Amino acid sequence: MSTVQLKAVSKQYGAVEVMKGLDLSVRDREFIVFVGPSGCGKSTLLRMIAGLEEITAGDLFIDGTRVNDVPPDARGLAMVFQSYALYPHMTVASNLGFALRLARVPRAEREAKVRAAAKILQLENLLDRKPGQLSGGQRQRVAIGRAIVRQPKVFLFDEPLSNLDAALRVQMRIELARLHRELSATMIYVTHDQVEAMTMADRIVVLRAGVIEQVGTPLELYNRPASTFVAGFIGSPKINLLPVTVTAGSPIGVKVSLPSNVAIAVPAAADALPVGASATLGLRPEALVVSSDGPIGGEVSVVEHLGGETLVYVDIGGATLMTVKLAGNDPVRVGEKVRLAVGPTAVPLLFNAEGRAVRAAIQPAMQ
C-alpha cells in the first residue's frame, strides 16, 4: 500500500504563512495531479512531501507512518525534477544506479535493476552516453528511470514536461500514462498546465494561494466546479463568466438576468440566493448555440477556424466577449449579427457573490 496523507499541514517562511491547514488524502496507486497558477504553492507542497522543505506544522503520513522528521531518501519516495537534474559527469547507467551505489547494493543486483529500468523506458542503447549527449526527451526518460530504479512507493513529478516542445509533450503524456498502468504505482504530479491535469489524472487538486480550492476527478471539476476560480481554470477555451442578478426563484431553479436584461433559467437551488442578489453565471463555450430566437444578441468579433471545430468570439455589449464553440464547418463570418441561446443539453452554472458554486436544484421525479 502506498498512500500519502496530509493533516492540517502549514508552511511558513519566517513570518509569512504561505499554507495553512491543508488536508489531503492520496489513495493507493492513484495518479493525482496538483494544478494551479504560478505561486499557488503546488511545488512547495510536493517538496514538503519529498522532504526537501520543512513542514512548519501538521503531519505527513506515508502508509500510515508519520514521516515529518524522516530524511528524504528514507521515505520511500523518488522525485523527477523539472530540470531533470541529471549528474552531468556520469553516464546514463551511473545516473540510474547512483542511489543504489550509495546504498551499497551489490554490483550484480545494481546492474540488473538499471537494465530493467532502462528497458521500460527504451534507454538500453543510451546507457554509456553522458547527459550532455542526449536530447531533451531522452534526458527526461533518464530522470524518470532514475526514479524507477529506486522502486519507490510514491513517484513525485515536478512539472517534468514543461521543458519539452509541444509535440514531445503530447507523446510523453501518453508514455507517462502507460507507465502508471505498467508500474501500478502511486504518482503525485505537479503542473500548471490544466490540459496535462485533465488528461492524465485520476483526481485533480486545484490550488490557489496556498489553499486547496477543490479535489475531484477531471470530469467532476469540469461539470461541477466549486468556485469561479476552478471553473475558469479548468477547461479550454475558458468558460464564459457573466455578472448577473437573480430575478426569480422556483423549486426547479432560478431565473437570472444579464445586464442587458436578458433572462436565463438556471437549475440552481433557489433557497441559496435571494431575489435581487448578485451572482455569476457560467456558460461553457460548447453550451451555447447560434439560434435565431436566442435571448442573447451580439456581433461576431473574431472567428478561429481550427478545422475540427470553430471558436467564435461574440461581442454582446458592455465590453464583454463571449466564446462560443461551433462545428468545424459553420459558415459564420466576422461582423455578422447573431443571437445565442443556451443549448438544449447544456447546464448553466451559477456562483454566488463570493464566487462559490450554488448547488443544483433538486429535480422533481421524472414522470
Added chain:
Amino acid sequence: MKIEAHSPPPPGVQRGWLKQQRRVRTWPLMAPAVGLLLVWMIVPLVLTLWYSFQGYNLLSPPQGFVGLDNYVYLLTDPGLPQVVWNTLAIVVLALSTTIGFGILFAVLYDQPFLGRGVARLLVIAPFFVMPTVSALVWKNLLMHPVYGLFAWVSRSFGIAPIDWFADHPMMAIVIIISWEWIPFVTLILLTSLQSLDRDQVEAARMDGAGPFATFFFITLPHLGRPIAVVVMLETIFFLSVYAEILVTTVGGPGLETTNIPFYIYSRALLAYDVGGASAGGIFAIVIANIVAFFFVRSIARQL
C-alpha cells in the same frame, strides 16, 4: 514490474538527521578562512596603530610613547599634499586611460576579422608580464633618451628625443601602468560585449540608429556593470602602485612621482622611521577604506 514494500526506518533513529541537515554545521568549514583573514587584518592593524604612537627609529634608541607626534609630523610634512595628489593623479589618469582604450579595443575585437584569435592573444599579453619587468623594459629599451627605441624614432624625424623620466615622469609611469592594465579591461569588456543581445542591436538598426547611436545608447549602458567592477578592481591595485615606481623613478625627481605606498616605504625602509611609517600606514589605510566603503556599497548591489 512489481513494487516491493520499502519501509522507512523507525522514527526515533532518524529524528535528529533532518535538523542536522538543515543546520549543517558550517562553522568548522568557515573557521580556517575566516580565522586567517581576521588575524591577517587585525594583528598588523593593531600593531601599526600602536607603533604609530611610538617614537621608534631603528637607528636610534626608542623614545617610547610620543602621542600624536608622528601624525602631526606626517600631516604637516610639506611634501604630503604632493604625495596625496600624486596618488590620486595616478589612479585617475590610469583609470581613464585604461578604460578609454579598453572600451575602444573591446568594441574593435567584438566583431570578427581575419586572425582575430591570434591578435587577441597578443593584446592580452602585457597583463601577464611582471610589473618589474614591464617597468624595466619601458625604461631602458623604449624610453631611454639615448639608447631607447623612441629616441631613435624621434631622431629619425629630426626631433630631439624626450627624456621621459626626467621631464615627464608622471606621464611615463601612467603610460607603463596603462600598458599593463589595458588588456585586463579589454578582456573583461570584450567578454561582456559577447553577451550583448544581438536582437537589441538589430532592433536599434530598424529604428534607424547608426553606429554611434548604437554605441552610446546600447553598448555603453550594457557595459555599465562590468565597467563598475573594473573600476573597483583597478582602484585597489592602482592605489598601491609600487614596483613600477621603485624600478624607474624611485619616487623622483624630488617627490614628483612619489605616491603614498612609496612614501611610506621610503620612510620605513630607507629612513628606518618605524613610527613615522606606521602613522603613514594608518593614513593609507584610512584613505583605502573610504574608497572601499563607496565601492563595496555600489558593487554589492551588483553581485
Added chain:
Amino acid sequence: MRPSTRWLIVRTILGWLVALVMAFPVFWMALAAFKTELDAIASPPLLFFTPTLENFAEMNERVDYIAHAWNSIAVAFFSTAVAILVAAPAAYSMAFHPTRRTKDILLWMLSTKFMPAVGVLVPIYLILIWAGLLDTRTGLIIITLMANLPLIIWMLYSYFKEVPGEILEASRMDGAKPLQQLVHLLIPMAAPGVASTALLAIILSWNESFWCINVTAVNSGTLALAIASFSNPEGFFWAKLSAASLASIAPIMVFGWLTQRQLVRGLTFGAVK
C-alpha cells in the same frame, strides 16, 4: 567591393595594428634577449642580427637565476595549494548553506584586499623578524597566501554557485550525505573552476612584487626581486636584462594564454556574464 568587405579590411588592419602595438614591448624585449650587448644598444635599432644564447648562459651568474626561479615556483605552488585547501570548505559552506550573514562575510573578505600592503609593511616586517621568517620561503608563502585568499574564496564561491542546486537535491533524494555530495558530485563538477582558480593564484603570486622586494633578499628572493635588482645602473647589460626577463615571464605568459576565459570569469566574480 561590398561595404561589409571594406569594413572587414578596415577592422582587420586596425585590429592587428592594436595587437602589434600592445605586444611590441614584449616582442622587442624578446628580441633583445638574443642580441649581444652591443647589438642591443645599437642605433639604428637592429631588427636583423646574429642571435646568440650567451645572455642566457651568463644570466645565472649575475643573479643566480636558478635559485630565484626555484623560489618563485615554490612560493607560487605552496601558497596556492594551501589557499585552496582553506578556501574550498569556506566557499562550499557559503555557496550551499548560506545564512543571513553570508553576503556580509563575503564582502568583508573582499574588503581585506583593500587594505594597502604598505599600511602593514612595518608590523609584518617586524613580526617576520621576531618569528625568524624574514627572508625565508615560508614567510613569503604565508604572506602571499593571505594576500590572495580573498580572491580565491570569491572565485571558488562563484564556481560552486554555478552547480545547479537541483542536482544536489536530486542526490539528497538518492540518499547522499553532505560528504558524499562533495566527493561524488561537487568536486567532479567544479573541477575546471578549481583548476582555473589555482591558475590565477599561481599567476598572481608569481608576479607579486611588493612583498618580495621588501621581505626577501638572498635566501628566498623570487624572480621579481631578481629583476628589480637590475634597476641599479651598473653599466649597460640590457641584453642580459632582457634574457632574464624573458625567462621570468615566459611560464606565466603561457599559463595566462591558455586560461584567459576562465580568468575573466573568476576576476569579475561572475558579475560579467
